[in-house]
Amino acid sequence: LAKTTQPISMDSYEGQEVNITCSHNNIATNDYITWYQQFPSQGPRFIIQGYKTKVTNEVASLFIPADRKSSTLSLPRVSLSDTAVYYCLGYGSGNTGKLIFGQGTTLQVKP
Amino acid sequence: AAGVIQSPRHLIKEKRETATLKCYPIPRHDTVYWYQQGPGQDPQFLISFYEKMQSDKGSIPDRFSAQQFSDYHSELNMSSLELGDSALYFCASTQDRENANTGELFFGEGSRLTVL
Numbered sequence: 563l564a565k566t567t568q569p570i571s572m573d574s575y576e577g578q579e580v581n582i583t584c585s586h587n588n589i590a591t592n593d594y595i596t597w598y599q600q601f602p603s604q605g606p607r608f609i610i611q612g613y614k615t616k617v618t619n620e621v622a623s624l625f626i627p628a629d630r631k632s633s634t635l636s637l638p639r640v641s642l643s644d645t646a647v648y649y650c651l652g653y654g655s656g657n658t659g660k661l662i663f664g665q666g667t668t669l670q671v672k673p
Numbered sequence: 674a675a676g677v678i679q680s681p682r683h684l685i686k687e688k689r690e691t692a693t694l695k696c697y698p699i700p701r702h703d704t705v706y707w708y709q710q711g712p713g714q715d716p717q718f719l720i721s722f723y724e725k726m727q728s729d730k731g732s733i734p735d736r737f738s739a740q741q742f743s744d745y746h747s748e749l750n751m752s753s754l755e756l757g758d759s760a761l762y763f764c765a766s767t768q769d770r771e772n773a774n775t776g777e778l779f780f781g782e783g784s785r786l787t788v789l
Binding site: 594596600604605606607611649659661662666 | 677717718721723728731765767769776778779780783785
């Protein structure tokens with residue numbers, strides 16, 4: 563499974579776009595990049611997943627460059643309720659499906 | 674939509690006691706994962722089951738055991754509890770065939786264990 567590195571914390575203000583970058587230099591050819599969100603005392607929640615280029619859903623966008631050594635989660639126009647920990651994880655279908663959480667990014671959205 | 678159900682939500686035990694946590698996966702999900710999250714820590718993978726068989730094992734102490742039953746619910750049994758076992762325990766489920774493509778696990782709200 564890919565070892566990922568992301569900033570420990572980030573601050574933002576309501577209405578701004580937030581970009582959280584994750585480094586995964588040793589990602590395997592078959593690994594996907596998956597992002598999860600976790601609120602205090604709640605279980606992690608799947609946000610988005612991608613392999614290459616750009617993926618967008620109703621919550622976020624995920625940008626993965628051609629070399630796949632990093633990825634950027636983009637949250638458009640954040641609100642106070644987006645304050646949470648965000649985890650970037652490498653995921654491969656051959657790993658029995660478990661997710662290995664590293665240190666996530668604590669995003670604090672201020673009014 | 675139905676979610677992963679965990680019980681109890683809160684549990685207080687004394688040192689050296691035993692505790693059992695239960696997890697009811699989303700209907701038709703055949704795979705269950707257990708995670709432990711200590712205060713200020715990231716979730717740590719403990720163990721997983723697919724079709725009632727253990728499929729993977731992580732940093733689960735020997736004092737802990739788990740199983741998945743015929744109705745796919747799972748139980749995590751913890752014995753000789755220590756203060757350091759105080760944590761949030763999450764169960765997650767997925768349908769294995771779908772998970773192979775999406776990496777999406779569905780987590781429950783967790784069971785908070787406090788060991789005094």
